[in-house]
Each structure stands twice: as C-alpha cells, then as structure tokens.
Amino acid sequence: MDYFPLFCDLKGKRCLIVGGGQVATHKARGLLLAGATLRLVAPSITSELELLCAEHDIEWLPVPLIKQHLTGCWLAIAATNDAAANRLVSQWATAEQKFCNCVDDPSCASFITPAIIDCSPVIIAVSCGGHAPVYSKILKQHLSEQLPAGMREMVLLAGVLRERVNQSCDSRERKRAFWTMFFHHAPLRQAVSENNTDEIHQQVESLFQNALF
C-alpha cells in the first residue's frame, strides 16, 4: 500500500498552512470544515481567506516563514507557488515528525489530501496516490452516484442503537450477524428512507428479538 488512509479528528487542533493563494484557500476550507484552527503564513492572501480569517480561528502571519511557525501545529500544508519554500516546510516538519502535505510535489510530502465525499458520519476519501488528482475527482463523482439511498440515516440509527446492542449481547459473532442483518434489512431501510418513525421502531424491535437473542 503506497499510503495508509486515516481519518483524523482535527477539532481544535492547530494546523499550519504556508501560502495564501487558490490552493491554500482550498486546503484551508477543508481543514476548517473538520474544525481545525489554522496558522496561515503568507505575505498576501486571497479575499476568501480574508473572509475566513474574520469568521474562524485563524492566525494570519504576513511575515517571512521561520521554523518556529510549526510550533504547536499538528500538521503542515506547504501551499506556496515557491518550490524551495514548500520543500523547506516539508524538511522542517519531517525533522519534527509532523505530517506535511506539499501541494506541488508529492515526493516531499508525508501525506496527500484525497478527494472527499462528506456525508458525515460517513466519509469517503479517494486517492490515486498523487498520480492523477483529476481522476480522484472523477472517481469521487462516480462513487457519489452509487451510494445507497438512506445510507447516512442508517448509519446514524446504528450509532443510536450501538450501546443497546453492546449491552444486550456479549457474543461478537451474534453482534456481527445483527449488524449485517440490520444493514441488509429491506423493510427497515425502506422505513428509514421514508423517515417513518413508527415503522423504524417496529422493525428495530423485531430485529432485536430475531437476531440478537
């Protein structure tokens, strides 16, 4: 496997973005959606970034880049149009064992950003390992057209029921069977996609009786 995909909780965690152009703006938007706080180092920034600075926890430093800008940051994105500056950010971050994304050269990056389908809590991330970002975008579109109806609602319902299932049953095998049946259960999926709460309740109770006990 060329890259290990992982889903980070960035809420309240400071991330460094170096550069303030179109690409930096796009990366900032994504990190802010995940609740990160940002340190932005760039002599000038786009008007959208200026707006984001007014609305979010962003520390904009219009000063020359120094290594100390990494202090307190969980990860860095080198997003300038200056290849040497991007490489420097990557070298500093790597020396401090911090993950670094490099927008103009995946070979000096320790992570790459995937194309994302955000149906939180369901999140689908696609990467072509830096070979073909546009194809990641096309695959994302393709996948988003294939997703099952009511997917997000079924997952939210599973989250609500999870503790009850865990408390009702000790057997991992039976729990696995329960969840497999749950997600394949056509009448339940139908009720969920119609948001028919009475029917959802009835189907869930019958699943508990039939699958778990």
Ligand SMILES: C[C@@]1(CC(=O)O)C2=NC(=C\c3[nH]c(c(CCC(=O)O)c3CC(=O)O)Cc3[nH]c(c(CC(=O)O)c3CCC(=O)O)/C=C3\N/C(=C\2)[C@@H](CCC(=O)O)[C@]3(C)CC(=O)O)/[C@H]1CCC(=O)O
């Ligand atoms: C998926 C996506 C996620 C995101 O950014 O959110 C993403 N790039 C997207 C779009 C896109 N990027 C580029 C174009 C113009 C067409 C083209 O040149 O191909 C378009 C199309 C567009 O903008 O529509 C140009 C480009 N990109 C990179 C380089 C440098 C290089 O290849 O060396 C250059 C050349 C720059 C130049 O020549 O000047 C590098 C990277 N781009 C990545 C991610 C990482 C690999 C991800 C993977 O494994 O697939 C990686 C390695 C690093 C990183 O950025 O993490 C996002 C689509 C999101 C969406 O819409 O859902």
Ligand SMILES: NC(=O)c1ccc[n+]([C@@H]2O[C@H](COP(=O)([O-])OP(=O)(O)OC[C@H]3O[C@@H](n4cnc5c(N)ncnc54)[C@H](O)[C@@H]3O)[C@@H](O)[C@H]2O)c1
């Ligand atoms: N990864 C991707 O998805 C992707 C997509 C398109 C382009 N790119 C690459 O990303 C790079 C940036 O593209 P862009 O459209 O944002 O460029 P841009 O010209 O809009 O912005 C560049 C920004 O970098 C800042 N900058 C330059 N030198 C700096 C330094 N030493 N320290 C701090 N900030 C500095 C500038 O002030 C500006 O804000 C380009 O090299 C391009 O090849 C990557």
